[in-house]
Amino acid sequence: MKISFNTLDRRLLMAMGLLTFMGLLTIFSAGRGSASQGHMWIKQAGWMVLGFGAMLAVAHMNPARLFRGSAIFYALGILSLLAVFAIGKKIGGAQRWIMVGGLTFQPSELMKWLALLFVAHRLGTKPPTEILTWELFGVAGLAFFPMLLVLKQPDLGMAISFLPILLLIPLIRGLKAKWVALGLVLMALLGVFAWQKVLKPYQKQRVMTFLNPNADLQGKGYQINQSRIAIGAGGILGKGFTSGTQTQLNFLPVKTTDFVFSVWAEERGFLGVLIALGLFGLLLNRILDIGRAARKASEVYFCVGAAGIFALHIFVNVGMVIGILPNKGMVLPFFSAGGSSTVSYFLALGLVMGIHRRTLGQ
Amino acid sequence: MILGLLAAYGWVQLVKRREMREMADRQAIKTRTSPAPRGVIYDRNGNKLVDNRRALHLVIQAEELPKDPALIEALALALQRDPIDLKRRIQASRQAGSNRMVIIQDNLDEVGLAQAELLRARFPFLSIETAPRRVYLGQDLAGHLLGYVGEVDESLMKKTPGKYQLGEIIGKSGLEASHNEILKGVDGERRIVVDHLGREVALRGLMESVPGKSVFLTLDAGLQRVLQESFGTENGAGVVIDLRDGGILAMYSSPSYDPNLFLNRLTQEQVKEFWQNPVRPMLNRATQGLYPPGSTFKLLTALAALDKGIITPSTRFTCSGHKNFYGRDFRCDGVHGSVDLIQAITVSCDIYFYELGQRLDIDEIHAAAVKYGLADRTGVDLLHESASRVPSREWVKKARPKEPKWYAGETISVSIGQGANGVTPISLARFYAALATRGKLFTPHLLYGMRDETTGKLAPIPPPPTQNSGMDPNTWAALDQGLNEVVRNGTARSIAMPNLAIAGKTGTSQVTTFVDRSHYAGLAKKLRDNGLFAGYAPHGNPQIAFAVVVENAGFGASSAAPIAKKLCEYWFIQRPVKPLPPPAVKPFSSFQPDEEGEAP
Numbered sequence: 001m002k003i004s005f006n007t008l009d010r011r012l013l014m015a016m017g018l019l020t021f022m023g024l025l026t027i028f029s030a031g032r033g034s035a036s037q038g039h040m041w042i043k044q045a046g047w048m049v050l051g052f053g054a055m056l057a058v059a060h061m062n063p064a065r066l067f068r069g070s071a072i073f074y075a076l077g078i079l080s081l082l083a084v085f086a087i088g089k090k091i092g093g094a095q096r097w098i099m100v101g102g103l104t105f106q107p108s109e110l111m112k113w114l115a116l117l118f119v120a121h122r123l124g125t126k127p128p129t130e131i132l133t134w135e136l137f138g139v140a141g142l143a144f145f146p147m148l149l150v151l152k153q154p155d156l157g158m159a160i161s162f163l164p165i166l167l168l169i170p171l172i173r174g175l176k177a178k179w180v181a182l183g184l185v186l187m188a189l190l191g192v193f194a195w196q197k198v199l200k201p202y203q204k205q206r207v208m209t210f211l212n213p214n215a216d217l218q219g220k221g222y223q224i225n226q227s228r229i230a231i232g233a234g235g236i237l238g239k240g241f242t243s244g245t246q247t248q249l250n251f252l253p254v255k256t257t258d259f260v261f262s263v264w265a266e267e268r269g270f271l272g273v274l275i276a277l278g279l280f281g282l283l284l285n286r287i288l289d290i291g292r293a294a295r296k297a298s299e300v301y302f303c304v305g306a307a308g309i310f311a312l313h314i315f316v317n318v319g320m321v322i323g324i325l326p327n328k329g330m331v332l333p334f335f336s337a338g339g340s341s342t343v344s345y346f347l348a349l350g351l352v353m354g355i356h357r358r359t360l361g362q
Numbered sequence: 363m364i365l366g367l368l369a370a371y372g373w374v375q376l377v378k379r380r381e382m383r384e385m386a387d388r389q390a391i392k393t394r395t396s397p398a399p400r401g402v403i404y405d406r407n408g409n410k411l412v413d414n415r416r417a418l419h420l421v422i423q424a425e426e427l428p429k430d431p432a433l434i435e436a437l438a439l440a441l442q443r444d445p446i447d448l449k450r451r452i453q454a455s456r457q458a459g460s461n462r463m464v465i466i467q468d469n470l471d472e473v474g475l476a477q478a479e480l481l482r483a484r485f486p487f488l489s490i491e492t493a494p495r496r497v498y499l500g501q502d503l504a505g506h507l508l509g510y511v512g513e514v515d516e517s518l519m520k521k522t523p524g525k526y527q528l529g530e531i532i533g534k535s536g537l538e539a540s541h542n543e544i545l546k547g548v549d550g551e552r553r554i555v556v557d558h559l560g561r562e563v564a565l566r567g568l569m570e571s572v573p574g575k576s577v578f579l580t581l582d583a584g585l586q587r588v589l590q591e592s593f594g595t596e597n598g599a600g601v602v603i604d605l606r607d608g609g610i611l612a613m614y615s616s617p618s619y620d621p622n623l624f625l626n627r628l629t630q631e632q633v634k635e636f637w638q639n640p641v642r643p644m645l646n647r648a649t650q651g652l653y654p655p656g657s658t659f660k661l662l663t664a665l666a667a668l669d670k671g672i673i674t675p676s677t678r679f680t681c682s683g684h685k686n687f688y689g690r691d692f693r694c695d696g697v698h699g700s701v702d703l704i705q706a707i708t709v710s711c712d713i714y715f716y717e718l719g720q721r722l723d724i725d726e727i728h729a730a731a732v733k734y735g736l737a738d739r740t741g742v743d744l745l746h747e748s749a750s751r752v753p754s755r756e757w758v759k760k761a762r763p764k765e766p767k768w769y770a771g772e773t774i775s776v777s778i779g780q781g782a783n784g785v786t787p788i789s790l791a792r793f794y795a796a797l798a799t800r801g802k803l804f805t806p807h808l809l810y811g812m813r814d815e816t817t818g819k820l821a822p823i824p825p826p827p828t829q830n831s832g833m834d835p836n837t838w839a840a841l842d843q844g845l846n847e848v849v850r851n852g853t854a855r856s857i858a859m860p861n862l863a864i865a866g867k868t869g870t871s872q873v874t875t876f877v878d879r880s881h882y883a884g885l886a887k888k889l890r891d892n893g894l895f896a897g898y899a900p901h902g903n904p905q906i907a908f909a910v911v912v913e914n915a916g917f918g919a920s921s922a923a924p925i926a927k928k929l930c931e932y933w934f935i936q937r938p939v940k941p942l943p944p945p946a947v948k949p950f951s952s953f954q955p956d957e958e959g960e961a962p
Contacts, residue, residue: 228374229386230386231374232386233386235375235379245386246390250557251557324366
């Protein structure tokens, strides 16, 4: 397999590259002066190189082959999610990780993409008009099943990130009121079911805290407050690289993952926020453009779903750190440190790039 | 959605950026007040009486003050302290926006430190800080005189707004209070960068604290020790005045207290012992105790009569043991026969002075008391001095509004120092200082000079002005002779020394009323009188004047006079020869506990 950068979408690559670079700088700054996080940027750089390589590999595969294998991938993903319950590692009351050779791996990060891949494949086999309603329910079920498993870990933020997959349904059926209503009723039922049957009392408590951060001022409320101070203190141009007091003096919590964007905003200011959001916008725009140009339905669906998942993460995280959205513990693509998520995002982008190559006829 | 995000970031980063930056700075940059060490206090020979040393305290830094009432209650419970009190203290500090730490437990010892570390694990807002702490090296040697320090009271802060800061350590009593401005120094400030746990990360700015000025006292620690020891378990007070300038060489109030105790939070039992004790140990009897002067007052009666020209020193009256004045029989201790003034003083003949009392008006006695400094405060540099009282018609109107008339018979009692008379030992000592110096009215004082601890220079403070009461030389000569005769052949002949001539007057007076009467209930001592002795030495070339009161100890000749003798023995015979002016003291750090500067 010959790797050729020329055949990759340059704007997508540029946006992704810049965001990755910015993210790495931010993690470097956030980890400074902290014994436990001092070398995190090196680790993250390793994950980025690994992810980048994986992305290139996937980009040079034939997307059709990946779609054909999606059922197996999906099954493997579900198995790994189930494995989490059997052999998973418990950190902070939640069981989300599997230990693989000294590294922790979070199957749910990859699972949302596998679910999207499988759903896109299932829907793409028929013209939209021939898809029956029960098939749509089945498709929704494919998204909901891993989502429930993730919810049971519990990981509400991650569970929510499966929801963009459901975007594909109105894409096929058009945005009709009854579908929206049905979706809402379905979600409500699911919520009630999960609340009554799946979640344990302490998990419910955790969910309650997620939903109402103000009830826990010392914990989550403190975090949001410190994050807002960090962002505001950044002002227009920011306090400069490694010069944010909120970051460097550890007032900012979980600053390499959930609140990494606050670090960026403190040290780079409003201008930095505009640049980051602009690059994210460009990224989303390119994914949607590639999807629009794609020749196969499954490819279109995947691109739309991918844009949805990216958009959800970006919007929820960026909105969360400034306090306009509740704290759901959702990471920011390319910024937040974490092996599973980083590699997963790169893999997804790899497939989008592969679709682009195919569209261009290479 | 994008617009919503941009609006939120724009609002926080553009519109509110200053506010947010301030908030970031406020939690990262802290100003901490570092209390200045107070001035060291020396006696006149450079012996350290009060020092500072670094002590560890369990504190809450100003920015760490907990808000949660339940948390404060839990802390109070762990400390076995009154939760309401602790809550109030913490709340007040937060409201005042003070930079000062709140001291939770003072002066941790090894056990206290271990307990404090345990507490810190439960209450992470606590921290352990060093701060200078007072040490009273002489313990109860001069408790009332030196006083003690403590956190400024809320009531005092309200009374003098802006003068004190919450949590400031000020002098609460004694010299610590009266010379607080000299002793206190200027607190320093540290501006530091802290991390989220309040740990200091970097120093931004430092304003060093300026230690308070050290002072030399007129006090002689050795003499003070003699005075203290000679009181033993008796209650009372003694004062010794330097006849060159009115400096106080010794001043003791018994029972005394150890000021070190008041640096700690007192237990309820201690509060009771100190403040609800019928013996009133917190009262400085030397400056606040009003005692009927008894026969020591006779010299004032004599002065009033001589000044008025009612008698001359050779005027004689006959004492037959008792005499009727205004229809009441007044008794004398003996049958003295025909006595002149000097003899009357020598044997302390009451009849002689009754005769004078009959010939004098109460206002004339009062005027003499004013003239010779026995009717007011002496102006000693201690707070809350009581004014000595010699009655007058004006006074009686205020003091007994129900019976504002003065009876001539009362003047008879006053003339021998009984009745409504009440004098403080310090004013009595000053009166005898006036008798010693042909009428000089000193302002007794304790401050000799200030020592700058950084330059090591001692700057003597000029003594407060001395007035001249205008005593007639002939009058003085007669009284001086009489006082000398008291010790040579009179009531105090038991303290006569072959090599030192003491002049003085004994006194025995009915029990004072300032001590709660319940203290005497059922006690045999109840009926016993206060013994007094006041005088000066050596006769002919007096250098010191003194007054000693021993409560409920019977005759002054047997209780108070021996104490005066011990004082004179020490001062003129046993005292190690030391230059009176303070010697140059080698420089040292005011912070180190002094090895060789032992408690005197």
